[in-house]
Amino acid sequence: MPELPEVETIVSDLRPHLVGRTIVSCDLLFPTIVRHPEPELFIDSVAGMHIESVGRRGKFILIGLGDGLLLVVHLGMTGQLRLVDPATPLQNHTHAVFSLDDGRHLRYRDPRRFGRLLLGTEEDLLSSKKMPRLGPEPIDPGFLAEELYRRLHKRRTALKAVLLDQAAIAGVGNIYADESLHRAGLRPDRIAGTVSRKKAQKLHESLRDSLRTAIENRGSSVDTYRDAWGKIGGQQEKLLVYGRAGEPCFTCGRPLSMIRIAGRSTVFCRHCQR
Numbered sequence: 001m002p003e004l005p006e007v008e009t010i011v012s013d014l015r016p017h018l019v020g021r022t023i024v025s026c027d028l029l030f031p032t033i034v035r036h037p038e039p040e041l042f043i044d045s046v047a048g049m050h051i052e053s054v055g056r057r058g059k060f061i062l063i064g065l066g067d068g069l070l071l072v073v074h075l076g077m078t079g080q081l082r083l084v085d086p087a088t089p090l091q092n093h094t095h096a097v098f099s100l101d102d103g104r105h106l107r108y109r110d111p112r113r114f115g116r117l118l119l120g121t122e123e124d125l126l127s128s129k130k131m132p133r134l135g136p137e138p139i140d141p142g143f144l145a146e147e148l149y150r151r152l153h154k155r156r157t158a159l160k161a162v163l164l165d166q167a168a169i170a171g172v173g174n175i176y177a178d179e180s181l182h183r184a185g186l187r188p189d190r191i192a193g194t195v196s197r198k199k200a201q202k203l204h205e206s207l208r209d210s211l212r213t214a215i216e217n218r219g220s221s222v223d224t225y226r227d228a229w230g231k232i233g234g235q236q237e238k239l240l241v242y243g244r245a246g247e248p249c250f251t252c253g254r255p256l257s258m259i260r261i262a263g264r265s266t267v268f269c270r271h272c273q274r
């Protein structure tokens, strides 16, 4: 599933190409990929809109269309948002095609269809519960270690489950939760509230390092993730624990363990993480 670094890569690639463009029309090949408003209204509303901004909040892509209106894309498990020449053959599982005034196509493709497209103002999407309320952005300079400590301190659940909770911290998923907990030397199944202020500081640093390094390497293509040009990322070869259950820990050489937390497979080192 694309997480913060993968979504950030797509957003920063698309921004210089989309800002200033106008959406001429939209074709929905699988209309129910639009969750808000009704697909017909969605098509009518985006046509003729000018793209003013391209941003990200958590794992959500936010395309600003003026007057506070946002075209929101969530990639779900297997979503891909690509900018292509219109002559590019339509791939199967393409659900939406936006034709731009420079002749190019912005295409949304999603084999497993867990992704979604939304259109509305932020208030409208939040109050209708089409978009969840999200916690702070972990790579934001204003997100301090003390804030992470406070958010962990009040929780009686597994540490990893808090990192995955989008209302606690936005944008972190299975890959970067496992990676940052390993870097911080913290067990994923430890109760979040037992993490000391000092350890929370270490986790804050590890989390930001893991996410920033992954952004520099253009994300992790562990399964179907592709950037806006259809290319794979570079971080998947540099992951320390994710996807390496049973393989030796790079620090101590002992085999990495796998457990399930919050329904997600979780890889860690029983020796290096406490």
Ligand SMILES: [Zn+2]
Residues within 6 Å of the ligand: 249, 250, 251, 252, 253, 254, 269, 270, 271, 272, 273
């Ligand atoms: Zn180890």
